[in-house]
Amino acid sequence: xxxxxxxxxxxxxxxxxxxxxxxxxxxxxxxxxxxxxxxxxxxxxxxxxxxxxxxxxxxxxxxxxxxxxxxxxxxxxxxxxxxxxxxxxxxxxxxxxxxxxxxxxxxxxxxxxxxxxxxxxxxxxxxxxxxxxxxxxxxxxxxxxxxxxxxxxxxxxxxxxxxxxxxxxxxxxxxxxxxxxxxxxxxxxxxxxxxxxxxxxxxxxxxxxxxxxxxxxxxxxxxxxxxxxxxxxxxxxxxxxxxxxxxxxxxxxxxxxxxxxxxxxxxxxxxxxxxxxxxxxxxxxxxxxx
Amino acid sequence: xxxxxxxxxxxxxxxxxxxxxxxxxxxxxxxxxxxxxxxxxxxxxxxxxxxxxxxxxxxxxxxxxxxxxxxxxxxxxxxxxxxxxxxxxxxxxxxxxxxxxxxxxxxxxxxxxxxxxxxxxxxxxxxxxxxxxxxxxxxxxxxxxxxxxxxxxxxxxxxxxxxxxxxxxxxxxxxxxxxxxxxxxxxxxxxxxxxxxxxxxxxxxxxxxxxxxxxxxxxxxxxxxxxxxxxxxxxxxxxxxxxxxxxxxxxxxxxxxxxxxxxxxxxxxxxxxxxxxxxxxxxx
Numbered sequence: 261x262x263x264x265x266x267x268x269x270x271x272x273x274x275x276x277x278x279x280x281x282x283x284x285x286x287x288x289x290x291x292x293x294x295x296x297x298x299x300x301x302x303x304x305x306x307x308x309x310x311x312x313x314x315x316x317x318x319x320x321x322x323x324x325x326x327x328x329x330x331x332x333x334x335x336x337x338x339x340x341x342x343x344x345x346x347x348x349x350x351x352x353x354x355x356x357x358x359x360x361x362x363x364x365x366x367x368x369x370x371x372x373x374x375x376x377x378x379x380x381x382x383x384x385x386x387x388x389x390x391x392x393x394x395x396x397x398x399x400x401x402x403x404x405x406x407x408x409x410x411x412x413x414x415x416x417x418x419x420x421x422x423x424x425x426x427x428x429x430x431x432x433x434x435x436x437x438x439x440x441x442x443x444x445x446x447x448x449x450x451x452x453x454x455x456x457x458x459x460x461x462x463x464x465x466x467x468x469x470x471x472x473x474x475x476x477x478x479x480x481x482x483x484x485x486x487x488x489x490x491x492x493x494x495x496x497x498x499x500x501x502x503x504x505x506x507x508x509x510x511x512x513x514x515x516x517x518x519x520x521x522x523x524x525x526x527x528x529x530x531x532x533x534x535x536x537x538x539x540x541x542x543x544x545x546x547x548x549x550x
Numbered sequence: 551x552x553x554x555x556x557x558x559x560x561x562x563x564x565x566x567x568x569x570x571x572x573x574x575x576x577x578x579x580x581x582x583x584x585x586x587x588x589x590x591x592x593x594x595x596x597x598x599x600x601x602x603x604x605x606x607x608x609x610x611x612x613x614x615x616x617x618x619x620x621x622x623x624x625x626x627x628x629x630x631x632x633x634x635x636x637x638x639x640x641x642x643x644x645x646x647x648x649x650x651x652x653x654x655x656x657x658x659x660x661x662x663x664x665x666x667x668x669x670x671x672x673x674x675x676x677x678x679x680x681x682x683x684x685x686x687x688x689x690x691x692x693x694x695x696x697x698x699x700x701x702x703x704x705x706x707x708x709x710x711x712x713x714x715x716x717x718x719x720x721x722x723x724x725x726x727x728x729x730x731x732x733x734x735x736x737x738x739x740x741x742x743x744x745x746x747x748x749x750x751x752x753x754x755x756x757x758x759x760x761x762x763x764x765x766x767x768x769x770x771x772x773x774x775x776x777x778x779x780x781x782x783x784x785x786x787x788x789x790x791x792x793x794x795x796x797x798x799x800x801x802x803x804x805x806x807x808x809x810x811x812x813x814x815x816x817x818x819x820x821x822x823x824x825x826x827x828x829x830x831x832x833x834x
Contacts, residue, residue: 263665270662274648281650344646349707352612352640352717353663354632549569550614 267355268363275367276374279333288332289375292325296382307394307414311421314390315513318383319430322376326438327466330372334445335458337364338545342453347550358542365446365538369439376435383427391422426512429523436530437506441466443537444501450545465500472496473504501533552585556626559715559746560588560611565620567606567770580606582770583620588748588763590625590714593741595757596750598767604750605643607767608717611748612640624715636665639708641701643720649693653684653703656692657710664711671710678706682736698729705736716740718749722756727828734760755823758782791820 280286296318338361341347350360395418398411407415445462452458472493479489505526512518555561567581581603588594596604609615611622613630622629625637647656654675661671679685682702692700701721708716718737722730730753737747737760751757757764758778765775774781795803800817807815822830 266662266667267665270659274659277650278648345642346645346647348609348612348614348642349640349645349647349660349704350663351614352635352638352708353660353711354635354665355663356632547616549616550609 264356264359268359268366271350271355271360271363272366272370275337275364276370279368279371282333282336288325288328289378292321292375292379293382295321295325296379296386307418308421311387311390312514314386315424315427315430318379318386319434319509319513322379322383322431323434323437325379326372326376326434327441329375330368330438330442331445331459331462332455333368333371334365334442334462335449335455337368337446338449339453339455339458342550351550357545357548361446361450361542361545362538365443365541368442368446372438372442373435376431376438380431387422387427391418394418394422424515426515426518429518429520430509430512432523433506433509433512433526436527437503440501440503440530440534440537443534443541447537447541447544450541450548466503468496469500469503472500473502502529505529554621554623555587556623557590558587558623558625559590559592560586560594560622560624560748562586562607562611562622563620565607565610565622566618567603567610567615568618579770581610584767584770584772586765586772586775588746590746591741591744592762593737593747593749593760595761595764596748596767597754597757597764598750599752601769602767603770604767605719606770608640608719608748608750612638612717636711637713637715639711639713639716641704641708641716641718641721643723645700645704647692647700647703647707650691652689652691653679653695653706654688656703657707660707661710666711674710674712675706678709681709681739682706683732696729698725698732701725701729701733702736705733709740714744715746715748718747720751721749722751722753727825728832730756731825731829755825 338347341350341364347360351357395415398407398414398418402408402411441462444465445458448458448461452461475489475493476497479493508518508522508526552563554563562584565581565584565586566579568577568579571578584603584607586607596607598604606615610617611624611629613635616630624634627634627637651659657675657678658671661674666674675688679688682705684699684702684706687695687699692703695703705718705721708718721733721737725733734756737749740747761778763775763777764781766773792803804815804817
């Protein structure tokens with residue numbers, strides 16, 4: 261058991277180090293960091309709108325950058341090892357294929373976690389800077405004297421916006437979504453060697469995952485769908501995760517209070533789905549001819 | 551067909567591999583009913599042109615590919631099983647190890663995969679870096695290694711867990727004569743330690759020099775298998791070796807042999823191999 265852990269750990273660590281050396285991924289990360297940082301300079305609205313704007317841009321930057329890294333990174337995980345023939349040296353050792361797959365996935369997840377953490381820190385910095393600027397502005401308005409009741413209320417609102425604990429919920433959900441997308445891309449990479457095919461298939465699943473909740477609403481709840489539509493929907497909901505579940509992120513960003521129990525429910529859903537995907541990937545990879 | 555021999559290092563019966571081709575173009579027969587026996591402690595050469603099934607055979611023995619038909623065992627364990635792999639080291643043809651790692655880091659990575667702990671890896675790495683003469687280059691990244699050095703670090707990773715059976719796929723492909731000689735010497739050293747080596751090569755001279763037995767594959771079929779002495783001997787021919795013979799003595803000897811009624815005698819001045827000559831020149 262201990263040896264299994266060490267084998268998976270070694271593969272994960274090697275994958276993480278390797279992906280950190282890939283310029284494409286680092287350029288993407290830089291892009292995300294710059295975008296998050298730059299959002300500070302878009303200022304033309306009331307401070308409530310500006311905070312909302314910062315949060316939208318920041319989380320979108322993390323989301324999009326993460327999505328690209330997850331898909332491009334995962335699409336290369338196994339094909340690159342086959343191309344370099346290092347997969348043969350690894351699998352000629354007493355290493356199970358499923359251990360190899362899990363190690364590769366965890367390495368990529370490590371990269372995503374590192375990336376989300378880094379961008380979140382920058383994002384937090386931007387929010388803090390905004391808070392400082394807004395507070396200074398309010399204090400300037402009072403010209404060093406006592407704050408009026410209105411100004412006091414504004415100060416409270418600034419704190420409420422900048423130290424919004426909901427952001428942790430949003431970031432957790434973004435991270436979970438990325439982990440799931442990476443899992444799907446890894447599943448496809450156990451079947452194919454073409455990076456383009458893997459990225460494209462993952463994107464298709466991602467979009468279907470987003471659309472299925474809408475389709476469910478229209479076809480089933482509004483009763484407009486026929487038998488065929490319902491059948492397709494049932495089939496799709498079996499194989500494709502419901503990415504619409506993560507759209508709660510938008511509501512959190514808009515300031516809606518969401519219970520942690522609901523967040524944990526989505527976390528549980530994501531973990532179960534991920535385990536199913538990785539188990540399926542393991543089965544496919546076990547039978548794959550390399 | 552005889553039974554699998556559980557005492558052999560490698561025992562193969564009726565091993566067949568067909569690859570499905572894309573777009574309904576049918577099947578490719580890569581290996582056709584191969585029978586093979588490798589005894590413990592011998593160096594076994596797999597010969598054959600490109601596409602003859604050498605690499606396919608190795609991949610089947612490692613469990614990287616699954617046979618369409620037939621059976622293969624490694625020291626009595628089913629090929630590809632965890633138990634069989636615990637006793638195998640493998641160096642693929644021209645592997646590209648992560649170039650950002652140093653030689654020592656590569657060994658550490660593969661050591662972990664082989665199930666060794668930190669102390670064992672440290673100990674074995676030191677031993678193996680010495681064996682493959684890479685102690686000085688151990689802390690340099692692999693991108694600064696020559697092809698011969700890469701093959702040697704590749705051999706070291708294959709030997710980490712001290713396996714009894716070593717597969718080497720074209721171990722000297724693309725390596726210069728000196729690197730190739732080093733690899734050959736290493737293989738002989740491993741044989742002395744009691745290891746079994748199965749290797750494939752195009753360099754027939756090298757195979758001839760070090761193999762105990764060989765098998766020749768062509769279009770997925772085994773054409774022959776046996777001891778080199780048996781396969782290469784010309785029946786009824788005899789070569790006599792003499793030191794310090796002058797040209798006059800040579801003529802006399804030829805006359806003497808022919809006058810004794812043994813028929814026409816062929817006398818030939820022996821040459822060193824071009825490889826030996828090259829190495830002597832370069833090292834000088």
